Amino acid sequence: MEYRTARLVSSRLARVVTTMALLSGGASLLVSSPAGASGSAANTISAVAGPSDASVKGFFTPSAKATSGDAVTITLNSRSSGCTLKSDRVTFSAAGTCVVAYNDPGNATYAPAAQVTQSIKVYAANTISVSTSPAAGSTGGSYSPGAAATSGDTVVRSLMSTSSGCSLVSNRVVFTGAGVCRVDFNDAGNGAFAPAAQVTQSIKVYAANTIYPSVAPAAGTVNGTYSPRASSSAGDAVTISLGASSTGCSLLKSVVTFTGNGVCVVHFNDPGNGAFAAASEVRQSITVGTGNPRAQAALMLLSRRATHGHPLVLVSSGGSGSGAVTYTVTTVGTAGCSISRGILHTERAGSCWVMVTKSADALYSSEKSLATSITVAAQRPAAVRMSSVVWTGRTVMTSIIGSGFYGTPKVLSNARGTMVSVVRDSGNRLTIRVRVSKGIPTGLHRFTLFFSHGQRTSVKYRQR
Incomplete structure (x- = not known):
């Protein structure tokens, strides 16, 4: 018994010595762990830096890596507000604090990583609206740029560093010389609204331009003439024309001829050039003769x-x-x-x-x-006489003479058995066809004419 025990101990000791020898010779020893258990190697999550603040309708795509090589799980913290997460994309939906959480539970080799969070302050969107600036300016002119921000803050107006040809005093822009005036509008935002995107207005500033016309005659004489001339600060050729309301004159080859009574209106214009602004139009009104005609009474x-x-x-x-x-x-x-x-x-x-x-x-x-x-x-119709007699037992053509006939009247006889039809109506002569049946007594009878307006007239006729 003692001998068998000694052999067993000796055998196990020999296996231990052999295992140690193998390990010292560079062999690796695999140790299996229970299913689902995490390793003990250190595991760290490195997240790509997100924005420190954002505004509504903005977004960003969070990204992170773990030492373990595992895919990092990205979620929103339970305390998160003002954002949503869908398909690994964070969208800012309202004012609040968006908290993004990064996690890795580890694996057989690496331990679970400590959670990493990113907090992003979300502000309401902020936009600057500005008034329309002049298309161009000229020396001595000015304008007051208006602006409002969604945040309700006072919008700060300033001139860009590259601005020229203007100055800004008490929020009023004054054009001081040729150049390009650039006005910036900014709002840094507040506790509820994000900073607004900068808005810039650029205005081309030209040197002032003035037209100097010749002196017009105090009055014009019919058939007289006037030769208008003009120069401008820009040195351009001044355009001379007649106004649309001009009367009593004509313009041909820079000569105005007074043609009749009226008010001759001469216009002088210079649209300017690359250095000078368009000049204000100059007008000369010259009364010719008695001037413009007056309006009649109604x-x-x-x-x-x-x-x-x-x-x-x-x-x-x-x-x-x-x-x-x-x-x-x-x-x-x-x-x-x-x-x-x-x-x-x-x-x-x-x-x-x-x-x-x-x-x-x-x-x-x-x-x-x-x-x-x-x-x-309608004229009141009147039958005066017959053009001829009618005959018993015959059909005859005859006429009723009168005036004011219209609309082919209906004609009836007071003698039964007498039929009348109208052939033609000429206004003062009604041509009729009369058929008198046999047995109708001869003598005087009466035709009555009935018109469409309810009027009527009658005339006697003789039957033989």
């Missing part, structure tokens, strides 16, 4: 009613001066109106529209009235 058509078949002499009131008065049909209407030498003629009852015009004279311009409606009444 015209009015007094004639408002007419009767078809009776030509109407038109009458108006108002106007001024000695100009001729004329009348014009603006709409012929249902009456079919026409005018000849101031007299209105109609084709039928109805209405039409007429305008009065009084021409200009030496003192007054022409004048027109508003178009005025004239109502044309």
